[in-house]
Each structure stands twice: as structure tokens, then as C-alpha cells.
Amino acid sequence: xxxxxxxxxxxxxxxxxxxxxxxxxxxxxxxxxxxxxxxxxxxxxxxxxxxxxxxxxxxxxxxxxxxxxxxxxxxxxxxxxxxxxxxxxxxxxxxxxxxxxxxxxxxxxxx
Amino acid sequence: xxxxxxxxxxxxxxxxxxxxxxxxxxxxxxxxxxxxxxxxxxxxxxxxxxxxxxxxxxxxxxxxxxxxxxxxxxxxxxxxxxxxxxxxxxxxxxxxxxxxxxxxxxxxxxxx
Numbered sequence: 001x002x003x004x005x006x007x008x009x010x011x012x013x014x015x016x017x018x019x020x021x022x023x024x025x026x027x028x029x030x031x032x033x034x035x036x037x038x039x040x041x042x043x044x045x046x047x048x049x050x051x052x053x054x055x056x057x058x059x060x061x062x063x064x065x066x067x068x069x070x071x072x073x074x075x076x077x078x079x080x081x082x083x084x085x086x087x088x089x090x091x092x093x094x095x096x097x098x099x100x101x102x103x104x105x106x107x108x109x110x111x
Numbered sequence: 112x113x114x115x116x117x118x119x120x121x122x123x124x125x126x127x128x129x130x131x132x133x134x135x136x137x138x139x140x141x142x143x144x145x146x147x148x149x150x151x152x153x154x155x156x157x158x159x160x161x162x163x164x165x166x167x168x169x170x171x172x173x174x175x176x177x178x179x180x181x182x183x184x185x186x187x188x189x190x191x192x193x194x195x196x197x198x199x200x201x202x203x204x205x206x207x208x209x210x211x212x213x214x215x216x217x218x219x220x221x222x223x
Contacts, residue, residue: 034211088154101153
């Protein structure tokens with residue numbers, strides 16, 4: 001069974017520090033990877049996509065992909081209390097835009 | 112969320128009754144998906160559609176059916192609701208098969 005694994009947390013991060021979130025996936029055929037942020041009681045919102053090995057930066061967010069190790073990570077720099085949320089990792093499966101989601105990592109940024 | 116709406120937002124229903132959830136999009140996207148989200152399980156795919164009248168099953172499709180008669184509408188039906196179907200249901204849309212999703216606001220369904 002294709003799986004995406006994340007530490008559930010909570011990951012406690014001081015304000016202004018770097019939050020580091022990790023995700024592993026089992027399907028070597030996965031080509032597209034996404035990070036979503038989900039606030040409590042709200043729907044997930046897309047914050048990053050990554051398709052190639054290496055780093056991709058967007059503002060305070062950096063996604064890292066290592067297909068050989070089947071590993072995806074998300075760094076949040078200068079963490080703010082507004083970053084407190086659950087972060088979902090998703091990996092593509094076969095076709096038709098279907099994705100396997102991890103259960104999410106809860107991040108708590110403390111002032 | 113802009114371009115995608117789900118209805119109802121909340122529903123309480125009795126075991127054994129049929130329930131239909133609606134997802135409506137104004138983005139003209141080809142792909143539409145229904146997921147359920149439960150604590151500890153994350154998001155799990157129920158059914159998806161890649162065009163009008165083109166639908167297929169996801170990993171947790173038992174007890175659910177879908178229909179898509181128009182590009183903009185994707186309906187999810189629980190044929191005979193059970194307590195195990197108490198969940199938050201999210202609809203998602205995508206413009207291409209390797210794009211990320213835009214999610215609707217979700218429907219919180221409680222089966223009593």
C-alpha cells in the first residue's frame with residue numbers, strides 16, 4: 001500500500017526560529033509533491049509544490065526533495081504565531097491527479 | 112474558498128438514511144475529488160472525476176457513490192449512512208493532473 005508518513009507532532013517552535021517538517025513516501029513512482037497548511041476547523045490550503053530534486057524557496061518557506069531517499073521536507077524560516085497549524089504532505093499516485101496524503105504534523109509557534 | 116463551494120456545511124443524519132453532499136466549482140476545472148478526513152488518518156480519497164460522467168473509485172469508496180452530470184457539479188451520495196461515515200468531507204478541484212488542489216470549505220457530517 002502506498003503510504004506517506006509524517007511525524008504527528010506537536011512540533012513546538014519558538015517565534016523567529018526555523019521549523020523543520022519531514023515526510024517520507026513509499027511509492028517510487030511519485031513525481032509531484034505538495035505541502036498544505038490546515039488551520040484548525042478549516043480546509044487545507046496549498047503552500048508549496050515541488051517536482052525536482054533539490055530545494056525550492058517561496059518567501060519564508062523552502063521545500064526540499066530527495067527522490068533517491070524518498071524524502072520531502074518543509075522549512076519555515078522566521079516562524080510566526082500565524083504559522084501554528086497542521087502541515088500536510090502529499091505525494092502523487094499513478095495518474096488522474098490523485099495524491100496520497102500524510103496524516104499531518106501539528107506545528108505550534110510559541111511567542 | 113473562491114471558485115469552489117460545498118453544501119451543506121454541517122449535517123446531522125440518522126443511520127440508514129441516504130445523504131447527498133454537493134460540490135460546485137466555477138473554475139471550469141477538469142478534475143474533481145471527494146476526500147474524507149478523520150483524526151489519525153489524514154485525507155483519504157473516496158471518489159474522483161476526470162470529466163463529465165467520468166468517475167472512478169478511490170481507496171475508501173465502499174458505501175459511497177458519485178455523479179458528475181455537469182463540469183461544475185460533483186455530487187457525493189452516502190447510500191445508507193452509517194456511524195463510520197461520520198467525518199469531515201472535502202471536495203477538491205484541480206486544473207491538471209500534476210497541479211495541487213484547491214479545497215472546498217468542507218462538510219461536517221454526523222451520523223447518529
